[in-house]
Amino acid sequence: MARARKLFPSYGSALATQFLAALERERVVARFVAAYVAENDRRGILGGDARNAELAATIGREAMLAMITVARQALPRFFGRRDAAKLTDDESSAIEAFSRELLVAIDRAWHRTGEDARRFRRDLAFYSEFAARQSAAGRGRAQTALAREAPFIGRCALLLDPSMLEKARQAAQRLHGELDRRTRKILARVLRAGSR
Numbered sequence: 001m002a003r004a005r006k007l008f009p010s011y012g013s014a015l016a017t018q019f020l021a022a023l024e025r026e027r028v029v030a031r032f033v034a035a036y037v038a039e040n041d042r043r044g045i046l047g048g049d050a051r052n053a054e055l056a057a058t059i060g061r062e063a064m065l066a067m068i069t070v071a072r073q074a075l076p077r078f079f080g081r082r083d084a085a086k087l088t089d090d091e092s093s094a095i096e097a098f099s100r101e102l103l104v105a106i107d108r109a110w111h112r113t114g115e116d117a118r119r120f121r122r123d124l125a126f127y128s129e130f131a132a133r134q135s136a137a138g139r140g141r142a143q144t145a146l147a148r149e150a151p152f153i154g155r156c157a158l159l160l161d162p163s164m165l166e167k168a169r170q171a172a173q174r175l176h177g178e179l180d181r182r183t184r185k186i187l188a189r190v191l192r193a194g195s196r
Helices: 010-025 028-040 049-078 089-109 114-136 141-148 151-160 162-194
Strands: none
Touching: 010 028, 010 049, 010 089, 010 162, 028 049, 028 162, 049 089, 049 114, 049 151, 049 162, 089 114, 114 151, 151 162
């Protein structure tokens, strides 16, 4: 008989720490903005230290929303399930507790309370609803077309460079792919370390 896997809420806190490290210490967003500016000769979108910090923080928030969405969608596989609909009640409860701890840890790290936290959760619900629609579309053209319309891509492009929206969308799409790969790698590492 296979050993039962446990998903402890504390893994959510560990995942939050790793996500924050990827965004802040590894400077994923800052490198993305710098690369976009260099590739497209768009130094004009940078407006000094205050504007650069605001841009990085705002795109970083969107990146965190995207990373959380990817992680939550991948969690059923931890239990050997393809999607959330096939989870047992105990598995669903474990994922909910994990997700709550993940969000609380991020709120703590970003010193977010009240209205900011509610807005973040509302935006996360928007991202999650879109991801569910994309997942329901199955494989193929429909899913590929939906992937290009992901909330992260549109919102990030608009924040980055609204006057060259198509170029910004292409760059945001590449970043979205990088965040997806990075999230899955971090999630696997956190869950593997936690299950030892």
